[in-house]
Amino acid sequence: MIRIAAVGDVHLDEEMRGHYRSRLDGLADSADVLLLAGDLTKHGTAEEGDVVAAEFRGLGVPVVAVLGNHDYHCDAQDAITEGLRAEGITVLEGDGVTLDSPGGRIGIAGTKGFGGGFAGKCASEFGEPEIKGFVRHGRQVAHRFGAALRDLDADLRVGLTHYAPVKDTLAGEPPEIYPFLGSYLLAEAVDGAKVGLAVHGHAHAGVECGLTPGGVRVRNVALPVLRRPYAVYRLEAVPEPVAV
Amino acid sequence: MREGPETAALLTTLKRVAIILKDAGVPFALSGSFAAYARGATASDHDVDFAVLPGDVERAVDALARAGLEPVRVAEDWLAKMYDDARQVDLIYRPSEHPVTPEMLGRAAPMKVNSIHVPVLDATDLMVMLLRAFTEHHCDFSAPLEIARALREQVDWPAVRAATADSPYAHAFLVLLRHLAVIGPNEENPMAREEPQYLAGHLQQALAEDPRTGALGIRVRVHGTDVHLSGDLPSRERRRMVLAVAREMVPDYVVHDDLSVDPMEGDTEEERLA
Ligand SMILES: [Fe+2]
Ligand SMILES: [Fe+2]
Secondary structure, eight states, rough: OEEEEEEEEOOOGGGGTTTTTOOOHHHHHHHHHEEEEEEBSSOOOOHHHHHHHHHHHSOSSEEEOOOGGGTTTSSSSHHHHHHHHHHEEEEEEEEEEEETTTEEEEEEEEOOOOOETTTTEEEOOOOSHHHHHHHHHHHHHHHHHHHHHHHSSEEEEEEESBBBBGGGOOOTBBBGGGHHHBHHHHHHHHHHHTTTTEEEOTTTTTOSEEEEETTOEEEBBBBBHHOOOEEEEEEEOOOOOOOO | OOHHHHHHHHHHHHHHHHHHHHHHHHOOEEEHHHHHHHHTTTOOOSOOEEEEOGGGHHHHHHHHHHTEEEEEOSSSEEEEEEEETEEEEEEEGGGGGGOOHHHHHHHHHHEEEEEEEEEEEEEHHHHHHHHHHHHHOOOOOHHHHHHHHTTTTTOOOOHHHHHHHHHHHHHHHHHHHHHHTTTTTOTOOOOGGGGGGHHHHHHHHHHHHHHTTTTTOEEEEEETTTTEEEEEEEEEHHHHHHHHHHHSSTSSSSSEEEEEEEETTTTOOEEEEE
């Protein structure tokens, strides 16, 4: 058995220093890894990034993160990433990591992801350059995410994004903003790689549970949705797919 | 300006106290209704108020007592009272829990009152002090209303609004001033003049984008002159800030707090995904 703890959208700043860490006491006993699903800071400043690094360092379990749109707000995403890495936190963007745990090797691929919308109701690379740029960015990150998932050599594969891969977990959000909350291309990447669990954040008003069209469990771990410091999911390792 | 005999006597007291404080080297500013009078409002026939620093109260009382004024024991911890014959002098140092500051006395402008120059509290500071003083048991708007009319061009109203944002009484008073056209619509704040059907959307965006709040998940509903905010915030401090910023952004609306704090209250329990 593998135990995955996850939370997103913690939106920390100086004012909240120490507040989150005080809720993480039992983490090492209850999980093999902690996933952070982006929007770790409030405004994306390097100073807020330092607060995140201090809250989540040295917890006794590996911590794997992706950034969210908020973490890009001040163009300090690289400084935030470096700060987290300096405290031993793995930050993924279009790549993956494999961790050993008593229950087997956990492979995690991650990306911030992007908007774009869901099958049948999404924008296409057509028209003004701004629209084309929007759609293209969503395609590129989903493409890299899929490749990173497929490259994982692990007993259990987990997809970690900030933006949502499915609509299921957006229930409660106004449908008008779905194209800004996620992209079905992320689900397509998940479904193409024998993934055991897809974790995302970003949809603060959504719900926790969903499913990709291919039947992979999706969990929206945005803190306002969880209403608890983190979620823990216990999974069976899924055997490697047979190469064909 | 017409002045009754009582006012004339109070002006004499005012002059006397000002000279004593000046000679004693105690920084002060004329406050209350006579500050308003100096700035153009109708004369008062009540008492004379001076603002002094909390650390200078004792020195001021001593100097005045030496000159023959009669100190009176008071229960309040924000002013000292003295009598010049039958005329009351208040030395105010911590009105409505806000201590008088050197900056505030620094903003006081020397003005001619009853043939001497006296530092007179800045019109904005005076207005803030008046509005903060409203409480459940003291919310007669008539005198402050008269003062607001007389001083309206000297007052920095957005600053008054900001400084009194946490007082529902001050808010009500400012709405009244706006409806009486004493003050104009909030010119520096375009949201105040907005059609209600756009207000919710713009307020929600402003709360997300304002660096003081950065609150992305706040829901805003507008009904008439009521604005309801709901959603989760990580701390009480943030909730206070969101409310203060919203009140500042839509000063002519009543902002209701349906926000909740601490989205981390739940226990972490495991979900088995078979
Ligand atoms: Fe978020
Ligand atoms: Fe987000």
